[in-house]
Amino acid sequence: MRTSIATVSLSGSLTEKLAAASRAGFDGVEIFENDLLASPLTPEDIRARCADLGLSIDLYQPMRDIEAVPPEEFARNLRRARHKFELMGRLGADTVLVCSSVSPLAEDHDALAAAQLRQLADLAQDFGIRVAYEALAWGRHVNTYDHAWRIVEAADHPALGTCLDSFHILARGSDPKGIEDIPGEKIFFLQLADAPLMAMDVLQWSRHYRCFPGQGGLDVTGLVRHVIAAGYQGPLSLEIFNDVFRQAEAGPTAVDAHRSLLVLQEAAGLAALPEPVVPTGAAFVELVTADAEPASALLGALGFARVARHRSKPVDLWQQGEARVLVNTGPAARRDGTSLAAVGLESPDPSGAARRAEALLAPVLPRRLAPEDALLDAVAAPDGTELFFVATQDAAQRPAPPHWRADFVDVPHQDAAPHGVTRIDHLALTQPWHEFDEAVLFHRSVLGLHAQDSVDVADPYGLHRSRAVTNADGSVRIALGVGPAPTEDGARAQHIALATDDVVATARAFRDAGGRLLAVPANYYDDLAARHEFPDGELETYRELGILYDRDAYGEFRHCYTHTVGRVFFELAQRDGGYRGYGAQNAPVRLAAQHAVR
Numbered sequence: 001m002r003t004s005i006a007t008v009s010l011s012g013s014l015t016e017k018l019a020a021a022s023r024a025g026f027d028g029v030e031i032f033e034n035d036l037l038a039s040p041l042t043p044e045d046i047r048a049r050c051a052d053l054g055l056s057i058d059l060y061q062p063m064r065d066i067e068a069v070p071p072e073e074f075a076r077n078l079r080r081a082r083h084k085f086e087l088m089g090r091l092g093a094d095t096v097l098v099c100s101s102v103s104p105l106a107e108d109h110d111a112l113a114a115a116q117l118r119q120l121a122d123l124a125q126d127f128g129i130r131v132a133y134e135a136l137a138w139g140r141h142v143n144t145y146d147h148a149w150r151i152v153e154a155a156d157h158p159a160l161g162t163c164l165d166s167f168h169i170l171a172r173g174s175d176p177k178g179i180e181d182i183p184g185e186k187i188f189f190l191q192l193a194d195a196p197l198m199a200m201d202v203l204q205w206s207r208h209y210r211c212f213p214g215q216g217g218l219d220v221t222g223l224v225r226h227v228i229a230a231g232y233q234g235p236l237s238l239e240i241f242n243d244v245f246r247q248a249e250a251g252p253t254a255v256d257a258h259r260s261l262l263v264l265q266e267a268a269g270l271a272a273l274p275e276p277v278v279p280t281g282a283a284f285v286e287l288v289t290a291d292a293e294p295a296s297a298l299l300g301a302l303g304f305a306r307v308a309r310h311r312s313k314p315v316d317l318w319q320q321g322e323a324r325v326l327v328n329t330g331p332a333a334r335r336d337g338t339s340l341a342a343v344g345l346e347s348p349d350p351s352g353a354a355r356r357a358e359a360l361l362a363p364v365l366p367r368r369l370a371p372e373d374a375l376l377d378a379v380a381a382p383d384g385t386e387l388f389f390v391a392t393q394d395a396a397q398r399p400a401p402p403h404w405r406a407d408f409v410d411v412p413h414q415d416a417a418p419h420g421v422t423r424i425d426h427l428a429l430t431q432p433w434h435e436f437d438e439a440v441l442f443h444r445s446v447l448g449l450h451a452q453d454s455v456d457v458a459d460p461y462g463l464h465r466s467r468a469v470t471n472a473d474g475s476v477r478i479a480l481g482v483g484p485a486p487t488e489d490g491a492r493a494q495h496i497a498l499a500t501d502d503v504v505a506t507a508r509a510f511r512d513a514g515g516r517l518l519a520v521p522a523n524y525y526d527d528l529a530a531r532h533e534f535p536d537g538e539l540e541t542y543r544e545l546g547i548l549y550d551r552d553a554y555g556e557f558r559h560c561y562t563h564t565v566g567r568v569f570f571e572l573a574q575r576d577g578g579y580r581g582y583g584a585q586n587a588p589v590r591l592a593a594q595h596a597v598r
């Protein structure tokens with residue numbers, strides 16, 4: 001279907017908003033009156049600009065407080081409307097949105113509302129314009145979609161229809177099934193917005209917290225199905241009032257927006273995308289650094305051995321069990337110390353995974369490899385992390401894609417006694433403050449991962465939010481986070497959690513090899529003793545090594561942390577009995593301890 005976005009959803013000047021919408025692939029826009037009023041462009045300029053950008057102007061909005069008012073007030077409203085219709089003629093927009101009145105002058109009088117909307121539609125028709133009447137969830141007398149439709153039906157005018165807005169409908173808990181009783185041709189417009197579920201005043205909720213479909217808790221897809229079943233043929237249009245998007249760069253926000261509509265159309269059965277190819281494991285993570293020494297020392301103390309080197313690039317492969325860490329000192333090395341730049345995801349179909357990513361607007365990365373190297377399918381996540389889709393060992397045995405490991409040449413190494421690390425348990429990647437919701441939708445839709453509930457964790461200097469995305473068997477777990485102090489380096493920390501079957505032994509070996517474990521305050525262990533019973537001596541061991549403890553309905557979790565190099569630190573994690581979490585309960589203590597070290 002055609003896709004559209006309201007200019008209020010994006011930051012910047014009208015010119016910037018239009019450029020971003022066009023570049024992200026939208027077919028049209030809703031022009032918000034304030035954006036037009038604040039623009040130095042004439043309506044004719046805006047029309048031409050949209051035409052150049054391949055955008056139609058699908059809606060002009062809003063007109064407010066029009067209906068069910070005393071006659072002299074309505075006369076003034078019609079005068080105002082005439083001006084707007086003339087303006088719309090210059091813009092080349094043929095549909096105007098009228099939202100249900102919030103005016104204290106408005107009467108609770110459906111027949112009056114219908115008669116006045118009919119008069120407005122008569123005037124609009126003279127200008128070749130259609131009026132779409134929308135119930136605001138906080139409208140004074142009209143605040144549900146079925147009420148707005150009853151008035152439109154009573155007015156019975158060809159230039160008058162209704163505008164449905166998923167936020168207003170779902171936020172009030174209306175049953176969207178009734179939409180199917182509205183004739184499709186009388187649904188003049190469909191606005192889509194999601195929102196996180198919150199118990200708050202609906203106007204504040206709408207004006208500050210709307211988000212793109214799939215990023216909140218409303219069943220926008222289900223609503224769209226009803227609207228399509230009713231016979232609606234107009235565009236799917238995003239109308240998002242959101243404090244974060246108002247500040248974030250328009251370009252990436254528009255891409256995030258368009259991706260949400262692609263995913264929604266797939267879910268509603270309106271469009272097909274290449275099937276998701278769910279990753280089956282973490283093949284490697286790649287650190288980039290100008291100076292390999294701190295990361296190498298840390299890996300060595302953790303019991304990793306430097307087993308191979310890339311045959312054409314300055315990249316070392318460190319391995320322990322099935323955990324692999326690449327250390328790259330090449331031109332990609334960033335100036336901000338050591339950071340996690342790439343993740344190798346094992347995929348049963350790497351090129352299929354890349355096709356889906358590309359269809360969902362993920363930037364496909366240049367493969368920047370030597371001619372003899374394996375061709376790797378790679379895309380960039382919203383935070384810039386490079387995701388490599390690499391063939392699983394199984395798939396590589398088929399004549400299919402060459403295996404990434406073949407690009408590395410074994411180097412002689414002492415068989416360092418491994419410390420019990422078996423594989424990568426999870427990755428925790430702190431996102432830029434304005435990209436958290438986008439990152440979650442990206443990982444869900446592009447990689448086919450499942451998102452767990454979001455958890456809030458107290459940090460001494462703000463609130464840290466975290467949401468894990470995982471595959472079905474937990475062999476891929478990525479905890480996406482967003483932290484306080486957007487300007488501070490520490491706020492973009494990244495960590496790699498390594499699985500061990502015996503965290504005490506692994507932590508001891510790390511410490512004995514010269515590694516520094518994050519110290520945890522004694523108060524934490526006093527509290528732990530109050531909450532759980534431990535065998536004699538066990539808590540003392542935990543305290544000595546800074547091991548934190550948690551349990552859920554499925555099992556137990558013991559974990560501890562290394563010091564940080566650049567943006568990166570490691571966690572040692574022992575899951576027993578199917579524990580599903582990430583120790584969020586302990587995160588405030590860990591964050592405080594890390595601040596103290598810093």
Ligand SMILES: O=C(O)c1ccc(O)c(O)c1
Pocket residue numbers: 061062097099134136165191206207239
């Ligand atoms: O918040 C508002 O005023 C407002 C205006 C126009 C809309 O379409 C809407 O859904 C909300």
Ligand SMILES: [Mg+2]
Pocket residue numbers: 134165191239
């Ligand atoms: Mg709306």
